[in-house]
Amino acid sequence: MRGPASADGGAPGIWLGIVLYRNPERELERLWESLRWNLEAPGAPAFRVVWLDNSPDDALRARVALLDADADYRHAGSNLGFGAAHNRLMAEAFGAGGARYYVCVNPDGLLHPDCVRELAREADRRADTGLVEARLFPDEHPKPYDPATGETTWCSGCVLLVTRGLHARVGGFDERFFMYCEDVDLSWRARASGLSIRVAPAALVHHYTVTREASPVRERMVRRSAALLGAKYGDAAFMNARLREYAQLGGEPFRTPEVLKPGRRLEGIADFGHHLEFARRRW
Amino acid sequence: MNALSKEAPPSIASARWMALVLSRARAGAAVSLVGASPTLAEALRARGHSVRELPGPEWKRGKGPAPALVVLEGEAVERVLETGLEALRRAAPGAELMFGLRNAGSARALMGALTGEAPVRAGLSEQRVLRRLAEAGYRVAHRETVPCTSEGTALADDTTQALRALLAQLSPSTQVEEGLYVAVPDGPVREPVAGLLSVVVTVGAGTRDAALDEALFALAGQEQQPLELLLAAPEGVDLSVAEAALERYGRLGSFQSRIVRAPSSALTAEAVREARGQYLAFLDARCLVYPRHYVQLVQALQAGREAWAVARAFRTEWASGAGTAPYVRAKVPFPLGERLEVEHLVVHPELVHAMVIDRGRIGPFPVVTEAGLGDLPARLGALFPPVFLGGIASCEVRGPPEPPAVAAVPGIWLVRPLGAWVDAVARIRDETLQAREFRHRVVDALNDRIHGIPWVHTTLRALANRLKRDSGR
Numbered sequence: 007m008r009g010p011a012s013a014d015g016g017a018p019g020i021w022l023g024i025v026l027y028r029n030p031e032r033e034l035e036r037l038w039e040s041l042r043w044n045l046e047a048p049g050a051p052a053f054r055v056v057w058l059d060n061s062p063d064d065a066l067r068a069r070v071a072l073l074d075a076d077a078d079y080r081h082a083g084s085n086l087g088f089g090a091a092h093n094r095l096m097a098e099a100f101g102a103g104g105a106r107y108y109v110c111v112n113p114d115g116l117l118h119p120d121c122v123r124e125l126a127r128e129a130d131r132r133a134d135t136g137l138v139e140a141r142l143f144p145d146e147h148p149k150p151y152d153p154a155t156g157e158t159t160w161c162s163g164c165v166l167l168v169t170r171g172l173h174a175r176v177g178g179f180d181e182r183f184f185m186y187c188e189d190v191d192l193s194w195r196a197r198a199s200g201l202s203i204r205v206a207p208a209a210l211v212h213h214y215t216v217t218r219e220a221s222p223v224r225e226r227m228v229r230r231s232a233a234l235l236g237a238k239y240g241d242a243a244f245m246n247a248r249l250r251e252y253a254q255l256g257g258e259p260f261r262t263p264e265v266l267k268p269g270r271r272l273e274g275i276a277d278f279g280h281h282l283e284f285a286r287r288r289w
Numbered sequence: 290m291n292a293l294s295k296e297a298p299p300s301i302a303s304a305r306w307m308a309l310v311l312s313r314a315r316a317g318a319a320v321s322l323v324g325a326s327p328t329l330a331e332a333l334r335a336r337g338h339s340v341r342e343l344p345g346p347e348w349k350r351g352k353g354p355a356p357a358l359v360v361l362e363g364e365a366v367e368r369v370l371e372t373g374l375e376a377l378r379r380a381a382p383g384a385e386l387m388f389g390l391r392n393a394g395s396a397r398a399l400m401g402a403l404t405g406e407a408p409v410r411a412g413l414s415e416q417r418v419l420r421r422l423a424e425a426g427y428r429v430a431h432r433e434t435v436p437c438t439s440e441g442t443a444l445a446d447d448t449t450q451a452l453r454a455l456l457a458q459l460s461p462s463t464q465v466e467e468g469l470y471v472a473v474p475d476g477p478v479r480e481p482v483a484g485l486l487s488v489v490v491t492v493g494a495g496t497r498d499a500a501l502d503e504a505l506f507a508l509a510g511q512e513q514q515p516l517e518l519l520l521a522a523p524e525g526v527d528l529s530v531a532e533a534a535l536e537r538y539g540r541l542g543s544f545q546s547r548i549v550r551a552p553s554s555a556l557t558a559e560a561v562r563e564a565r566g567q568y569l570a571f572l573d574a575r576c577l578v579y580p581r582h583y584v585q586l587v588q589a590l591q592a593g594r595e596a597w598a599v600a601r602a603f604r605t606e607w608a609s610g611a612g613t614a615p616y617v618r619a620k621v622p623f624p625l626g627e628r629l630e631v632e633h634l635v636v637h638p639e640l641v642h643a644m645v646i647d648r649g650r651i652g653p654f655p656v657v658t659e660a661g662l663g664d665l666p667a668r669l670g671a672l673f674p675p676v677f678l679g680g681i682a683s684c685e686v687r688g689p690p691e692p693p694a695v696a697a698v699p700g701i702w703l704v705r706p707l708g709a710w711v712d713a714v715a716r717i718r719d720e721t722l723q724a725r726e727f728r729h730r731v732v733d734a735l736n737d738r739i740h741g742i743p744w745v746h747t748t749l750r751a752l753a754n755r756l757k758r759d760s761g762r
Contacts, residue, residue: 036541043537118506119537144507144577144685146617153608153616207614210503212510214580216681289620 018052019106020126023095025088026059026066029113034066036116038073040212043119051126053109054078056095060085088163089179089188100173108173110166116212117165118143124209125167128156136172136201137193140165140211148287156204159277159285163189165211175199180238187231190284191238194275226257232282237263239276307332309433309469310387314338314358321384323348323369324362348373350380361388367413374425378474386427386472390418396456396463397437403452404443415462416653422472431471437464454702458672460653479565481648485515486583487566489549491557491573492522498530499614500687501574505531508572509538513583516544521560523553558657569646571662575687576642577605582683586645589676596650596673599629599666601680602643605687615687622682629677630713631703634670638663638696639686644675664696671703 022041026034044050057079059066064081071077082091092110099105107129109122121140129135139161141147151158166189168178176195179188196203229252236245242265249262268276277284307329314320320338322330324345333340341356343349346368348359359377361369366388369377377384392398394414401407413421422429442449456463488508492501508518520535522528528548535546551559561569568587572578586598601622607615624633624640634640641662648656651673656665669675739746 039541046537116510116541141614143503144510144579148620153613207616210506212506214510216579217581217683288618 018054019104020051020053020109020122021095021099021103021105021107022053022055022109022111022122023092023099024055024057024111024113025091025095026057026061026070026113027085028061029066031069033114034069034073037111037113040115040117040119040121044117044122047119047123050123053122054103054105056080056099058082058086058091058095060087060091087181087184089183089185090181093178093181096168096173096178100170106170108168110163110168112164112211112213114213115165118210118212121165121209121211124206125165128204128206128209129167129169132202134171134200134202135169135204136176136196136199137161137169137203138167138206138209139204140209141205141207143210143212145214145216148289149283149285150288151205151207153207156206158203158205160190160193161203161205163192164213165209167206168192169201172196172199172201175201182234183231184227185231186228187235191235194239194272197275198271222255226252226255228282229255230257230260234263236278237265239268239278240266240273241276241278244278303328305433306389306469309431309471310358310360311336313385313387313431313471318357319354321348321356321359321381322362323359324365326360326362329360329362348377355381356384359384359386361386366390370413370418370421374421374427378425378427382474384474385430387470389467389469390415391467392462392465393417394460394463395437395466396453397440397466399456399463400442400444400449400452406443415465415468416460418470419462423475423478426475426477427472428475429470430473432468434465434468437466451702454700455672455704458654458668458701461655462653481567482515482565483567485517485566486513486568486570486587486645487517487519487564488570488572488583489519489521489557489560489564491560491571492520492526492528492531493553493573494523494526496526496574501531502534504572504574504576505534505538507577507579509541509543510580511543511578511583512580513587514543516583517564517566518544518546519549519560519564520546521549521551521556523556524550554659557662561657567647567649569648569656570644571665572642577685577687579683582643583645585678585683589678590645590647593676594650595647595676597644597646597669598676598678599640599644600678600684601682602639603682603685604639605685606690607687608689617687618690620682620685627679628716629675629679631670631705634667635696635698636693638666638694640666642686643684660697663694664698664701667696667698667701671698671701674705674709 024037041055044053055074055078057070057077059079059081061081062085067079067081070079082094086094096108099108107126109125111117117140125138125140128138139158142162142164147162149159176192176199178192180191183191193203229248233245233248233252236242236248245263245265253259280286310329311332314333314336316337318338320333320340321343322333322340323343330340330342341351341353343351345363345365348361348365348369359381370388377386391410391412392415393410393412394416395410398407398410402409419429439453444452490504490508505518508516518535520528520531532548538544539546547563549556549560549563557571568590570583570586582600586600589595589598601624603620603622605617606619606621608618623637624630644666646656646669651669654669654672658664658668736746739749
């Protein structure tokens, strides 16, 4: 999927990377339909879609091909995790792909027709843009952002635009985070390097997880990643609290991460005062 | 509905009846007159109409052209309406139907029968007539009525008033004593589709396209199946953006949609009439529903016997932002608590956007009235205790912060078991006592701490006493 020709007639300057793991057929159909809306939207930028499948086998190849006969589908060979899989695609997008922007897209989201256009528009607005996140919908994330500038404390990885500038300056996700909290970490590093991270309020992604069935595996994964985040930013108390929760949830023991001293700039940005929200809530 | 003069009920107001019939008979039209009415026949003939008189009580097609107007008199009213409507609709598909009715279901008749002060009134109730007409493919195009008188019964006045009010709330037809009716052929009657949820989305002249698009986008992510959306807008309101959105989101296959157009005053009623679902819900562009909102409400109705279900919602406060997407400053859940109190139905009229009605369980209850939908939760809740989903809020009503609206509910009476009231009052009393007890404990704890600090307690007590004296002057 490429959409309207890019301005210079060459390859699209925006890559959408979708990392898969045993996704239901219906979920992929809905996502694909929403990507088509984005191509049809007035003023829509050209974009390229790349699928990287972390599943144990490549059974999803046929499903993706049913949606798009020309789909760029790759099987990772093993479960790389969220950040590492996106890093692989991001490196290609900003390397040989010559992309301006790379957009991480969660496969269980439904992109509003204006989502990609509004993300790109917001990113274009400032030269120092590092990250732009889509607004979660219909239940908006309660973390704060500046209503005038869109500046926020951290960006969710659900649908997240990464600029070439950010990739060059701070790299991609920290691959020690298998899943969860890697977006918070990338956001803090982006801010520490002087880049702007923002919400694009008109870029909506329908993604609702509040009533999602409770999963002990997911809860353990969140705690483990959060503990790593605490260690990385020098907050031993936060790390230990998350490790205790991880153990209470029946998590397998693992080597306690070393508590680092990230330096004053990063320490000033990191916010562990709001449990797993990493920012005060608006409500 | 026009009201007839109380002094001239239709059964004896032959002049008004005759005038009405003559006004509806088009020039040169064939009129079928069922039941003896020589005066009326003569008047019609005098105006050049071809009149076919049938003795009744049945209507028969006969030879010649199909009638354009069928007038029922005497026993023919009950016979044709009860057993002959379908045949009439088939044999004279374009014919209008006129009749007068003494309402066997009027509050006066029902109360008289209930108290034994009057025999059970024979004949059809207006509610039954309206139902039969709809079943056979007619709609009432004109109706003139004599309202029930509010004369007393053998019961105490307050009791009479309460019973009559409850009857009126359940069926406005009970307030009609007699009436004259003109029914015209209509589309085939549609039985509600079992399991289908119809969501009426009302659009006004001031609706922002972006807000409406978001409401539709949220509906596209709904998990309830099957789902029908009725986008209802007054004539003249531009729906091109919304129609494009419906077409686009409809490609997900999660709903079917239709546009309903009608004058503003009749818009919601028309949308409800066209809704095909067993289940019915109302939204507008301010609303967002979360994916399992309707699933949970419909499941709650299917699991119980309640007539409607309502969920907790968020009141989402927008800060004004010219030219930018509204910024959400706060989300406040409502109603609070694990129980839905009767008061909530009045102080939170926005609950109309957080509910689903099972139309099969509300009988003749009028979902839409001239007052709009603002009092619907209160009116509905007065007669039908709902099932309340008290968990996490599953929908939003968005807008700038406003003083809370309160539904105007004058004269609404409530049906509840006495035990429910006793429990509610006991609960409130317990909560008040607990709050008072908590306050005392906090004050005691504070007092203990202050006692531990030399001279502070004495100083504070002196200050408190002085303040008390000053305020007492």
